[in-house]
Amino acid sequence: xxxxxxxxxxxxxxGVNQILPHKNMWAWTLYKQGKNNNWNPEEVPMTKDVxxxxxxxxxxxxxKLLIKRCLGFFAGTESLVGNNLFxxxxxxxxxxxxxxxxxxxxxxxLHNDTIVYICDSLDLDINEVYEAYENIPSIKAKDxxxxxxxxxxxxxxxxxxxxxGITEVIKAAFTYWVVCEGTFFYSGFVMLLALSEKIPGxxxxxxxxxxDESIHIKFGIGALNKIREQHSDVWDEALDLELxxxxxxAVQLEIQYAKDALPEGILGLNxxxxxxxxxxxxxxxxxxxxxxxxxxxxxxxxxxxxETIDLDKQKNFFESKVTEYQNAGALDDDF
Numbered sequence: 254x255x256x257x258x259x260x261x262x263x264x265x266x267x268g269v270n271q272i273l274p275h276k277n278m279w280a281w282t283l284y285k286q287g288k289n290n291n292w293n294p295e296e297v298p299m300t301k302d303v304x305x306x307x308x309x310x311x312x313x314x315x316x317k318l319l320i321k322r323c324l325g326f327f328a329g330t331e332s333l334v335g336n337n338l339f340x341x342x343x344x345x346x347x348x349x350x351x352x353x354x355x356x357x358x359x360x361x362x363l364h365n366d367t368i369v370y371i372c373d374s375l376d377l378d379i380n381e382v383y384e385a386y387e388n389i390p391s392i393k394a395k396d397x398x399x400x401x402x403x404x405x406x407x408x409x410x411x412x413x414x415x416x417x418g419i420t421e422v423i424k425a426a427f428t429y430w431v432v433c434e435g436t437f438f439y440s441g442f443v444m445l446l447a448l449s450e451k452i453p454g455x456x457x458x459x460x461x462x463x464x465d466e467s468i469h470i471k472f473g474i475g476a477l478n479k480i481r482e483q484h485s486d487v488w489d490e491a492l493d494l495e496l497x498x499x500x501x502x503a504v505q506l507e508i509q510y511a512k513d514a515l516p517e518g519i520l521g522l523n524x525x526x527x528x529x530x531x532x533x534x535x536x537x538x539x540x541x542x543x544x545x546x547x548x549x550x551x552x553x554x555x556x557x558x559x560e561t562i563d564l565d566k567q568k569n570f571f572e573s574k575v576t577e578y579q580n581a582g583a584l585d586d587d588f
Contacts, residue, residue, distance in 0.1 A: 261480050262413045262422060263346030270348045277479070280349040283472045287356050290468070292461045294367045299374040299454035306375050312451050315519060320452065321377065322514050323441040325385025326392045328368045333399060334433055335361035340407050341429065344422045345476065353472050360465045367458050374454070391510040395437055398506055402428045402499065419487045423480060427496050430473020431538050432503045434466050439534050440511050440527050443555055447520050474541045481542075497546045500538065504531045504548075526554045 259276030275281055305311040312320075335358060342354050372379055385392050403425045405411075412418040442463050449456035481488040511527035532548035539546055 257348070259347065260483055261345055261347050261350055261476055262419060262484070263344075270351060272348050272352065275349065277347055277349040279475050280347070280353050280472060283468055283475070284349070284353040284356055287353070287360065287465065287468050290461075290464055292363075294363070294370040294458055297454050297457050297461075299371070302371075302452045302454040303374055305451050312448075313519075315517060316448060316451070319444055319514050319519060320448070320455070321382060322385060322389060322392070323445050324368055324371060324377075325382045325389065326395070326441055326510070327364070327438070328383050329386040329392070329396055330399070330433060330437065331361055331364045331368070333396060334429055335365070337403055337407065337425070337429060341422070341425055344411060344413050345426075350472075350476055357469055357472070360469075364462050364465070367462060371455055371458070389513070391506070391513040395503075395506050395510060398502065399428055399433055399437075402432075416487045419480075419484050420492060423477070423484075423488060423492065424496070424499075426473060426477055426480070427499065430470055430477070431496075431542070432499055434473070435470045435538050436500065436503045436531065436534060437507055438466055440507050440514075440531065443527075443530065443558060444511075444514060444519075444522065446558065447522055470538075474538070477542060493544055497539070497544055500535050501546070504535050507531045529554045 257271060257274065257276045261277075272281070306317070338354060338358050338361065342351065342358075345351060345354065368382070371377075372382055381388075386396050387393060405421050411421050413422060442459055445452070445459045446456050508524070508528050508531055511531075512524040515522055515524050515527075529550045530553065532550035533553050536547050536550065
């Protein structure tokens, strides 16, 4: 039996997925939490969503455009994250971490399933949704940004025994878990949840997706902190600054996306609120990684969000039947 080291990045290909003895119990705990959070999109009724979508004036044209743009971004980016996780999986060789990542890959497929279920239920033009990456400049800018950072990891066989190889893996991991899942998804979540009374089925599925993503972020930050501890010679001030700049660029791209999606404001939301919100979210990510830069925004402009995503209180929030998560405490650190 091989000796487990607890190192997140191995210098050789992963062999037998030897879980015991535990060296990264935090990752195993998150895996178990994710496993207990099983859900299925088709369990969520879409009756009221469909009725409102087909009833003239029940959902305004601007609201419909917002919904389709959010779905378009999620459709492209969930696929991008899922595909790139397969590549990252090759380099993260700790067994507990690989167990979690295998679970995350399944959940990314589930989130894609959610988009399909919503599109089918509302009879949406799939080309309009799935081609948003090409047709909506602010969405294309976000996806291009992600791909530009991670292209080397996807194109090359990285040697994680070298500082250069470790650096590429760190950049990719930071991009997936902190920039994409930890930053880019959040304005879309807020926009769709703000419409929950008109689209309760979609909003419920977004709540479940948000639960999953919150655990993904916790894992990604945990893995990055361990990598930083284990490779402090590689994660130096220069790399710290580079990663901080990635997040600052991501915040600006997300603010531009909010301005495009909310040109006239919807249900009390406006693009300026998302400036504060994205900076607030970025501060949470930077703080969790021990990085030094901070924005001035210390207040969440959407305090209702925590109540909205509390699945234990869904009977007060939705009229629909709820599929309960077994573990519900995953979001405290993210809002």
